[in-house]
Amino acid sequence: MEDVQVVAMxxxxxxxxxxAAWEEIVQTYNRRIxxxxxxxxxxxxxxxxxxxxxxxxxxxxxxxxxxxxGAFVTWVTTITRNLLVDHxxxxxxxxxxxxxxxxxxxxxxxxxxxxxxxxHSAPPDAHVRSREVGETVHAALGKLxxxxxxxVILRDLQDMDYRExxxxxxxxxxxxKSRINRGRAELARLLQRTYRQxx
Amino acid sequence: MxxxxxxxxxxxxxxxxxxxxxxxxxxxAKLDRFQAHFRACPACGPLFAEAEAGRNWLKGLTEVExxxxxxxxxxxxxxxxxxxxxxxxxxxxxxxVSWLEKVQAWFSGAMQPIWGTVRQxxxxxxxxxxxxxxxxxxxxxxxxxxxxxxxxxxxAALRHTYYSTQARVVRYYENIRFVYEVESRVRGIKRNLxxxxxxxxxxxxxxxxxxxEPEQKQERNYSQTENQLILACAPLGLSxxxxxxxxVTTYRRFV
Numbered sequence: 001m002e003d004v005q006v007v008a009m010x011x012x013x014x015x016x017x018x019x020a021a022w023e024e025i026v027q028t029y030n031r032r033i034x035x036x037x038x039x040x041x042x043x044x045x046x047x048x049x050x051x052x053x054x055x056x057x058x059x060x061x062x063x064x065x066x067x068x069x070g071a072f073v074t075w076v077t078t079i080t081r082n083l084l085v086d087h088x089x090x091x092x093x094x095x096x097x098x099x100x101x102x103x104x105x106x107x108x109x110x111x112x113x114x115x116x117x118x119x120h121s122a123p124p125d126a127h128v129r130s131r132e133v134g135e136t137v138h139a140a141l142g143k144l145x146x147x148x149x150x151x152v153i154l155r156d157l158q159d160m161d162y163r164e165x166x167x168x169x170x171x172x173x174x175x176x177k178s179r180i181n182r183g184r185a186e187l188a189r190l191l192q193r194t195y196r197q198x199x
Numbered sequence: 200m201x202x203x204x205x206x207x208x209x210x211x212x213x214x215x216x217x218x219x220x221x222x223x224x225x226x227x228a229k230l231d232r233f234q235a236h237f238r239a240c241p242a243c244g245p246l247f248a249e250a251e252a253g254r255n256w257l258k259g260l261t262e263v264e265x266x267x268x269x270x271x272x273x274x275x276x277x278x279x280x281x282x283x284x285x286x287x288x289x290x291x292x293x294x295x296v297s298w299l300e301k302v303q304a305w306f307s308g309a310m311q312p313i314w315g316t317v318r319q320x321x322x323x324x325x326x327x328x329x330x331x332x333x334x335x336x337x338x339x340x341x342x343x344x345x346x347x348x349x350x351x352x353x354x355a356a357l358r359h360t361y362y363s364t365q366a367r368v369v370r371y372y373e374n375i376r377f378v379y380e381v382e383s384r385v386r387g388i389k390r391n392l393x394x395x396x397x398x399x400x401x402x403x404x405x406x407x408x409x410x411x412e413p414e415q416k417q418e419r420n421y422s423q424t425e426n427q428l429i430l431a432c433a434p435l436g437l438s439x440x441x442x443x444x445x446x447v448t449t450y451r452r453f454v
Contacts, residue, residue: 019278022274022277022278023270026270026273026274026277027270030265030269030270030273031262031265034265034269035263035265038263039260044263044266048265048266048269048272051265051269052272052273052276055273055276055277056273056276056277059277059278133259134260134261137256137257137260138260140256141260156254156257156258157257162218174215177214177217177218178214178215180218181214181217181218181246181250183253184249184251184252185249185250185253186253187253187256187257188248188249188250188252188253188256189249191252191256192252
């Protein structure tokens with residue numbers, strides 16, 4: 001995914017105070033980090049704030065990056081994941097008071113998950129790439145536990161390999177695979193249950 | 200959950216191979232054993248189907264576009280430099296400017312705010328009034344511009360002016376002192392020639408002297424009522440007893 005030497009040079013330039021090098025890093029990784037934050041946090045506003053926080057933290061800790069210990073993208077993802085976990089712990093109390101049927105879409109007038117699905121009369125496979133189904137799956141993803149959610153996001157949305165995910169999550173590869181399996185199955189059950197209620 | 204099926208594979212082993220199977224990495228005997236367990240195990244069969252469905256759902260999610268201005272906000276919050284500035288072209292070579300033009304440019308730049316203030320009508324009016332007042336004050340004091348023109352600014356002349364002014368001030372002070380001494384001696388001689396005056400008489404104790412009791416006096420004044428008999432204007436020949444008596448009460452307030 002990335003040329004180790006090129007990225008290492010980019011990081012060295014950045015540490016030396018080259019603003020253009022830092023901008024190149026931001027341009028390269030902002031999309032990826034924003035998507036991880038969006039899928040994990042569920043909200044576009046939260047994702048934007050979290051992405052900024054990730055880059056601020058990255059900017060401060062850039063000298064601590066050692067390219068011999070792992071890929072830069074893994075290091076960046078680890079920072080993102082740690083920040084997301086902190087954010088989850090901070091907002092846990094708020095979420096506990098939320099309605100269990102409340103949607104997690106970024107739109108304020110977003111309908112609950114069951115009501116969103118009421119609009120689809122066709123089988124889900126037919127509209128799997130449509131925006132509405134995407135929002136439904138996104139909402140269901142938000143219902144997973146954070147351990148399962150982060151595992152499936154890194155594997156199925158960010159296409160990271162199991163070893164990299166194990167490094168980011170600081171768990172063995174077997175645990176990563178198990179969490180991915182359970183996360184996928186839980187998501188399917190959640191969507192299936194919702195569709196069955198609608199039918 | 201049955202731990203082992205006829206294929207010889209245990210459920211935890213199936214769970215470990217599930218991701219590889221979905222990724223299409225299993226082959227040969229391992230794949231056969233996996234499929235056999237998948238068909239035989241009532242728990243692992245649905246798990247495989249659910250995991251596959253869940254993966255398909257997730258693969259259907261597309262990447263979202265980051266909001267516009269995210270990069271600029273990140274750069275502003277980290278380096279504090281706007282992105283456009285980084286992309287700004289290098290400054291082009293400028294024509295050579297002489298030092299005199301640089302000084303003139305600096306001077307005009309420095310004087311621009313001052314000159315702008317001076318050109319305001321309010322400032323011109325104030326300046327005119329100050330000039331008029333100064334002219335009047337100088338003319339009253341007897342200072343003429345022609346006198347100022349004759350002042351020599353040579354160091355020797357300035358020194359001479361300083362010493363002469365100092366001598367004039369000292370002389371004025373000494374003269375004043377001499378006059379005061381003469382006046383005080385004359386006053387002493389007059390006092391010696393005049394006979395001693397008798398001591399002032401001790402003031403009599405007045406009966407109603409209330410000067411030492413101002414509060415009481417004031418209170419009494421406020422509450423004082425005085426009954427006076429007023430004789431009306433009457434024709435001559437009548438005795439006092441025949442006159443009508445009018446009682447008038449007056450309230451007087453002494454301040």
